Amino acid sequence: MAKITPRTLSGFMELLPAQQQQMRRFMGTLRQTYSLYGFTPLDTPLMESAEVLLAKGGGETEKQIYRFQKGDSDLALRFDLTVPLAKYVALHAGELSFPFRRYQIGKVYRGERAQRGRFREFYQADIDIIGDGKLDIANEAEIPSVIYTTFIRLGLERFQIRVNNRKILNGFYELLGLQEQAGDIMRTVDKLEKIGPEKVKTILTEDVGISGESADEILKFIAISGSNAEVLAALEGYRGKNERFDQGLDELATVTKYLAAFGVPETHFAVDLTIARGLDYYTGTVYETVMLDHPEIGSICSGGRYDNLAEYYTDRQLPGVGISIGVTRLFYVLQEQGMLNDNLITAPCEVLIVPMTDDLTVAAETAMFLRGCEIRTQIYTEKKKMKQKMAYADKLGIPWVAFLGEDEIAAGKITMKNMTSGEQQLVSQVEAANLVLEDLRIRNNGKLIK
Amino acid sequence: MAKITPRTLSGFMELLPAQQQQMRRFMGTLRQTYSLYGFTPLDTPLMESAEVLLAKGGGETEKQIYRFQKGDSDLALRFDLTVPLAKYVALHAGELSFPFRRYQIGKVYRGERAQRGRFREFYQADIDIIGDGKLDIANEAEIPSVIYTTFIRLGLERFQIRVNNRKILNGFYELLGLQEQAGDIMRTVDKLEKIGPEKVKTILTEDVGISGESADEILKFIAISGSNAEVLAALEGYRGKNERFDQGLDELATVTKYLAAFGVPETHFAVDLTIARGLDYYTGTVYETVMLDHPEIGSICSGGRYDNLAEYYTDRQLPGVGISIGVTRLFYVLQEQGMLNDNLITAPCEVLIVPMTDDLTVAAETAMFLRGCEIRTQIYTEKKKMKQKMAYADKLGIPWVAFLGEDEIAAGKITMKNMTSGEQQLVSQVEAANLVLEDLRIRNNGKLIK
Numbered sequence: 001m002a003k004i005t006p007r008t009l010s011g012f013m014e015l016l017p018a019q020q021q022q023m024r025r026f027m028g029t030l031r032q033t034y035s036l037y038g039f040t041p042l043d044t045p046l047m048e049s050a051e052v053l054l055a056k057g058g059g060e061t062e063k064q065i066y067r068f069q070k071g072d073s074d075l076a077l078r079f080d081l082t083v084p085l086a087k088y089v090a091l092h093a094g095e096l097s098f099p100f101r102r103y104q105i106g107k108v109y110r111g112e113r114a115q116r117g118r119f120r121e122f123y124q125a126d127i128d129i130i131g132d133g134k135l136d137i138a139n140e141a142e143i144p145s146v147i148y149t150t151f152i153r154l155g156l157e158r159f160q161i162r163v164n165n166r167k168i169l170n171g172f173y174e175l176l177g178l179q180e181q182a183g184d185i186m187r188t189v190d191k192l193e194k195i196g197p198e199k200v201k202t203i204l205t206e207d208v209g210i211s212g213e214s215a216d217e218i219l220k221f222i223a224i225s226g227s228n229a230e231v232l233a234a235l236e237g238y239r240g241k242n243e244r245f246d247q248g249l250d251e252l253a254t255v256t257k258y259l260a261a262f263g264v265p266e267t268h269f270a271v272d273l274t275i276a277r278g279l280d281y282y283t284g285t286v287y288e289t290v291m292l293d294h295p296e297i298g299s300i301c302s303g304g305r306y307d308n309l310a311e312y313y314t315d316r317q318l319p320g321v322g323i324s325i326g327v328t329r330l331f332y333v334l335q336e337q338g339m340l341n342d343n344l345i346t347a348p349c350e351v352l353i354v355p356m357t358d359d360l361t362v363a364a365e366t367a368m369f370l371r372g373c374e375i376r377t378q379i380y381t382e383k384k385k386m387k388q389k390m391a392y393a394d395k396l397g398i399p400w401v402a403f404l405g406e407d408e409i410a411a412g413k414i415t416m417k418n419m420t421s422g423e424q425q426l427v428s429q430v431e432a433a434n435l436v437l438e439d440l441r442i443r444n445n446g447k448l449i450k
Numbered sequence: 451m452a453k454i455t456p457r458t459l460s461g462f463m464e465l466l467p468a469q470q471q472q473m474r475r476f477m478g479t480l481r482q483t484y485s486l487y488g489f490t491p492l493d494t495p496l497m498e499s500a501e502v503l504l505a506k507g508g509g510e511t512e513k514q515i516y517r518f519q520k521g522d523s524d525l526a527l528r529f530d531l532t533v534p535l536a537k538y539v540a541l542h543a544g545e546l547s548f549p550f551r552r553y554q555i556g557k558v559y560r561g562e563r564a565q566r567g568r569f570r571e572f573y574q575a576d577i578d579i580i581g582d583g584k585l586d587i588a589n590e591a592e593i594p595s596v597i598y599t600t601f602i603r604l605g606l607e608r609f610q611i612r613v614n615n616r617k618i619l620n621g622f623y624e625l626l627g628l629q630e631q632a633g634d635i636m637r638t639v640d641k642l643e644k645i646g647p648e649k650v651k652t653i654l655t656e657d658v659g660i661s662g663e664s665a666d667e668i669l670k671f672i673a674i675s676g677s678n679a680e681v682l683a684a685l686e687g688y689r690g691k692n693e694r695f696d697q698g699l700d701e702l703a704t705v706t707k708y709l710a711a712f713g714v715p716e717t718h719f720a721v722d723l724t725i726a727r728g729l730d731y732y733t734g735t736v737y738e739t740v741m742l743d744h745p746e747i748g749s750i751c752s753g754g755r756y757d758n759l760a761e762y763y764t765d766r767q768l769p770g771v772g773i774s775i776g777v778t779r780l781f782y783v784l785q786e787q788g789m790l791n792d793n794l795i796t797a798p799c800e801v802l803i804v805p806m807t808d809d810l811t812v813a814a815e816t817a818m819f820l821r822g823c824e825i826r827t828q829i830y831t832e833k834k835k836m837k838q839k840m841a842y843a844d845k846l847g848i849p850w851v852a853f854l855g856e857d858e859i860a861a862g863k864i865t866m867k868n869m870t871s872g873e874q875q876l877v878s879q880v881e882a883a884n885l886v887l888e889d890l891r892i893r894n895n896g897k898l899i900k
Contacts, residue, residue, distance in 0.1 A: 004505040006540040006763040009525070012495040014538070016545055017552070024491050036821040038828030040798035041474050045462040045571050046496065046557065047516075055454040066497075066525075068518030070561050075459070075516075088464065090456040095466055097845050099832060101798055102467070107496065111520050121495050131832070138810055138831035145818070261814035313456040348490035348551055360588055364711035368595070371486040378488030381588035382549060382581070395547050 011112070011120030013328055018346035018397070023331055025344065025448050026154065027105055030125045030325065033150045034103035037142070039127050042102045044084040046109075050076040052087055055312035064110040077109040081126045081324070082309075089130055090313035098132035099139065105327065117336075119328050128322030130309055135319045140285040140305050141255045143323060144269055145262035147289055147301050150325075155341065155447025158292040159300070161264070162272040165252045165285050166304070169276060171245025172221060172238065176214050184208045186276035189222055193274070193295075197223070222273045228256050231271040248284070255285055283307045287323055297333055301325045334449060341450035345443060347398040349376040350436055354389050356405035363404050366414060366429060370402075373433040375440075393419060399443065400436050461562070461570030463778050468796035468847070473781055475794065475898050476604065477555055480575045480775065483600045484553035487592070489577050492552045494534040496559075500526040502537055505762035514560040527559040531576045531774070532759075539580055540763035548582035549589065555777065567786070569778050578772030580759055585769045590735040590755050591705045593773060594719055595712035597739055597751050600775075605791065605897025608742040609750070611714070612722040615702045615735050616754070619726060621695025622671060622688065626664050634658045636726035639672055643724070643745075647673070672723045678706050681721040698734070705735055733757045737773055747783055751775045784899060791900035795893060797848040799826040800886055804839050806855035813854050816864060816879060823883040825890075843869060849893065850886050 008014045015023055031041070050067050053076045066077040078084050081104045089096065105125040112118055127146060129139045144161045151159050173182040188203045197219050204215040224234045235249050252271060259269055277286040284305030291297055303323030310318050334340055351370055355363035363379050370377040378398075380389050393401050403415040414432045417424045418439070427435065458464045465473055481491070500517050503526045516527040528534050531554045539546065555575040562568055577596060579589045594611045601609050623632040638653045647669050654665040674684045685699050702721060709719055727736040734755030741747055753773030760768050784790055801820055805813035813829050820827040828848075830839050843851050853865040864882050867874045868889070877885065 003764060004501055004762055006537045006760070007499065007502060008537075008541065009495060009497060009499060009523075012497065014494055016542060017490045017492065020491055020493060023493070035826050036824070038799035038802075038826055040467045041470055042467070043470060043473070044464055045459060047459060047462065047559075047571065049457065049459060051454055052457060066518070066520055068516070070516055073459075087456045087458075091458065092466060097842055101828065109497075121497065134832065136831040136833065138829065141810075142814075142829070145814075149821070258810060258814050261811045261818070263818045310456070312454055314453065349488035352488075360591075360708060361711045364592070364595075364708050368711070368713045371599070374486070376485050376488055378551065379588065379592070381586040382584065383586065392547055 009120070011114040011118065013119055013121070013332070017348065019335070021346040022335075022340055022344070022448060026331055027123070027125070027327065029153050029448065030105060030150060030327070031103070033146070033153050034125075034127050036149070037101070037127075037146050039101045039103040042085070042088065042104045043106065044078075044081075044088055044104070046077055046107065047075050048078060048084065048087065050074040052313075053078060053083055056083070064112055066109045066111055078106075079110050080108050081106055081124050082128075082322070085126070085128060085130075086310040086318075087313060089318060090310040090316070093132075093314070093316060093318075098130065099135060100130045101127070102130075103127045117329065117332055119332075122326065122328035125325040125327050126322060128309075128320050130318050130320040133317050133319075135321065137251050137254050137284075138258070140251065140321050141258040142262060143285070143287060143303070143321060144255070144259060144264050147287065147323060148262075148264045148268055150301075151289070153447070155449035156291070159268065160290055160292055161269050161301075162275050162288045162290065163252070163255060163269065163285060164272055164275040165248040165255075166276065166282050167244050167248025167284060168235065168252060168273070169248075171242040171248055174244060175238070175242045176217060178210060178214060181208050181210060183280070185210070185218065189218065189274055190276055192222065224273055228259075228266060228269065228271050231273070232256060251284055277302060277304055281306045281308070285321065294333070294337065300330050300333075339449050341446050341448055343443065343446050343450075344448065345397065345399060345440070347396045349378040349398055350440060351375055351377045351400045351402050351432075352389075352393045352398045353377060353379045353402045353404060354386075355379065355381075356403060357409065362409045366402065366404060366432075369429050370433055370436070373437065375433060375436050399439060402432060459570070461564040461568065463569055463572070463782070467798065469785070471796040472785075472790055472794070472898060476781055477573070477575070477777065479603050479898065480555060480600060480777070481553070483596070483603050484575075484577050486599070487551070487577075487596050489551040489553040489579075492535070492538065492554045493556065494528075494531075494538055494554070496527055496557065497525050498528060498534065498537065500524040502763075503528060503533055506533070514562055516559045516561055528556075529560050530558050531556060531574050532578075532772070535576070535578060535580075536760040536768075537763060539768060540760040540766070543582075543764070543766060543768075548580065549585060550580045551577070552580075553577045567779065567782055569782075572776065572778035575775040575777050576772060578759075578770050580768050580770040583767050583769075585771065587701050587704050587734075588708070590701065590771050591708040592712060593735070593737060593753070593771060594705070594709060594714050597737065597773060598712075598714045598718055600751075601739070603897070605899035606741070609718065610740055610742055611719050611751075612725050612738045612740065613702070613705060613719065613735060614722055614725040615698040615705075616726065616732050617694050617698025617734060618685065618702060618723070619698075621692040621698055624694060625688070625692045626667060628660060628664060631658055631660060633730070635660070635668065639668065639724055640726055642672065674723055678709075678716060678719065678721050681723070682706060701734055727752060727754055731756045731758070735771065744783070744787065750780050750783075789899050791896050791898055793893065793896050793900075794898065795847065795849060795890070797846045799828040799848055800890060801825055801827045801850045801852050801882075802839075802843045802848045803827060803829045803852045803854060804836075805829065805831075806853060807859065812859045816852065816854060816882075819879050820883055820886070823887065825883060825886050849889060852882065 065079050108124050147161050192200055201215045204210055205212055275288050282304035286304035288299035289301035305321040307319045309320050353363050367377045367379050401417040413426050415426050416432050515529050558574055597611050642650055651665045654660055725738050732754035736754035738749035739751035755771040757769045759770050803813050817827045817829050849869055851867040863876050865876050866882050
């Protein structure tokens with residue numbers, strides 16, 4: 001029979017079992033942490049009517065989207081989790097309670113040019129808090145706590161949450177009479193870390209077309225740095241000149257004020273006036289998160305406050321604040337950088353029972369006993385040489401092998417082999433379970449990121 | 451601004467938050483149970499090259515599939531989890547250890563005519579054990595145990611696993627010289643419960659074209675019933691006439707023999723000679739599972755043994771055994787039948803902190819303390835009347851409300867209100883956490899299905 005060559009599409013991540021176990025742990029930590037903050041899980045279709053998905057229309061999105069016909073229907077795969085959320089909230093608003101806190105971890109699709117570390121199918125992990133009409137600034141103040149707890153629970157330590165407020169930026173540019181150019185200025189200033197202040201000034205004066213004096217004002221403003229208290233104090237110097245600026249500064253002060261109460265140490269948080277976030281719908285606090293040892297990766301968790309989630313679907317004013325983690329890309333980077341903790345068990349089971357009699361009754365009973373203790377257990381059933389059976393356990397990294405021969409069965413015992421130490425001992429079922437559970441408690445104590 | 455009407459595609463399930471929590475519990479139980487048996491989680495792309503996905507080709511599949519072009523690529527969405535598994539194993543065989551046990555819970559797509567209870571996007575939850583060249587019958591014997599444990603852990607009690615062996619059927623039809631008509635006969639016999647023996651005989655003689663004598667032999671054979679021991683004894687009467695039949699009978703006897711050791715009570719298992727499973731690739735044991743109080747729903751968990759998983763991709767012989775649960779449809783049915791346990795908490799959090807001061811420092815600290823105890827906690831931050839705040843907790847079914855007013859803060863205490871009993875008490879943070887954890891231990895003790 002002619003064979004079709006099996007292959008996976010380029011830009012689509014497909015993990016081997018051990019890596020998949022790490023990915024599961026990654027996503028499990030995200031779910032667990034998001035849940036602790038009162039976010040409820042959502043799951044929306046991967047496919048929507050193209051008209052609904054492209055309500056906002058235009059731009060890169062439309063080029064990258066997977067769009068197709070089926071019968072009379074014009075369909076498309078979601079390219080983010082925000083648009084489906086907007087649709088969901090607009091559609092079900094009458095049945096939801098506000099503020100509505102949801103998390104969603106799901107695949108999204110973008111037909112980008114495939115390149116190393118870029119994916120066409122990838123997981124995003126989003127949280128959003130949606131208000132009905134209004135949403136208190138306290139919600140914006142809580143977001144850094146979610147980010148901090150998430151990465152600490154994953155095991156990442158050297159990271160920093162960087163925060164700014166769009167009202168401060170917009171107010172400041174209004175102050176200089178540059179509200180028209182604010183978008184271009186922010187996009188330029190965003191490159192400061194990459195290209196340096198000289199080049200920023202050149203672009204601002206030559207391309208954006210603002211005066212050298214204004215460019216200097218801007219560079220001086222965005223150069224404000226120091227501790228959070230120092231930055232806030234410097235910003236106070238601009239107070240009283242523009243209402244929007246003052247409001248933004250109040251909001252930023254509030255976000256900063258509650259950091260300690262929300263468990264975020266000053267070391268992991270910085271007010272950073274260069275951050276604007278490209279998306280034009282952010283209107284208040286904006287967030288980025290950088291790995292201090294890998295700034296080249298860019299932000300690993302970003303988001304912000306927006307005033308109107310679902311304006312394309314409803315007149316109802318639905319302000320919100322949210323952040324997103326690009327799970328697939330971050331997992332890829334952690335793997336590439338060798339940052340995943342290899343001590344955690346990635347085997348399909350904790351105990352491999354190796355029966356040494358033809359009758360499997362006792363092996364089956366033993367497996368069921370261990371499973372009843374929530375120990376993942378497999379019986380090796382194939383007729384192979386002992387060496388091959390041990391190689392199977394070894395290759396998969398199974399931590400314990402349980403031998404059941406005639407002697408063991410006659411004595412009502414099990415020979416348990418610790419595959420790490422090589423040690424063997426003859427024990428009862430209960431003792432075997434305790435051995436394994438104690439070992440797992442220690443081995444699974446570590447975090448995903450080392 | 452002109453609005454786009456928000457809508458969800460017909461045939462696509464989109465759950466409200468409380469239902470989604472139940473669905474999460476459902477899938478969590480499946481994952482947990484499958485893991486206990488040593489199945490490792492897999493996650494493959496939802497999209498594949500159409501050539502790969504349709505390697506087998508033909509039939510209903512091709513009509514229902516979502517297939518489209520993107521650039522030069524001919525793409526399609528997966529319509530089951532078996533074909534992607536076959537591709538995965540063929541592609542990665544060199545890096546896998548056999549027997550390879552994997553589970554996968556994922557969405558699949560079939561553009562069927564939409565009707566009530568039928569879905570175009572739905573979750574399947576599959577397990578498969580793949581051997582390299584051979585796979586021992588003991589694996590087939592373990593499958594009923596997985597099915598039994600899964601449904602018991604979900605809370606379903608009145609169900610029966612029905613098992614047959616295709617070799618017994620094929621051997622029996624060979625015995626009657628009807629191997630050519632075996633497929634047609636099995637499809638007819640499959641309808642026995644629906645249309646009765648008279649009509650089955652009519653179809654067999656008139657449409658399939660076999661003699662009345664043979665039809666009577668077949669009806670006599672499939673009427674064999676009773677306890678597992680009785681059925682096996684009756685089948686022994688046919689032994690020695692056909693090699694394939696004898697092999698099937700040995701296999702069925704082995705599967706039955708280990709039931710008790712694998713923890714499956716006789717009440718929940720029946721050898722049923724009418725079961726054949728439509729799919730032509732099953733070659734040994736076949737499984738169905740029926741809800742005893744809802745036989746009209748059909749099988750809620752089916753599968754079987756097959757000899758060659760990936761013949762379209764590789765010459766390597768990869769026999770396997772697997773089962774599948776149609777999660778979305780089963781969840782829909784359980785919901786329709788009012789079988790989901792409403793006592794389980796579906797709220798986004800266990801504690802809603804209601805601050806009664808402008809400053810939120812203590813509220814934030816309290817939330818972080820409770821979260822540190824793994825208690826899902828939300829602070830109600832909006833400026834609303836107390837009545838509205840309580841209505842929020844009530845509507846969402848949040849079990850505890852924590853009041854923090856000036857008196858509480860001054861005393862370093864919290865007023866905890868049990869929303870079920872209405873009882874309020876002034877307690878310390880630690881006492882509050884213990885109150886909630888003890889309550890949750892009791893309330894979450896129940897199972898998803900009542």
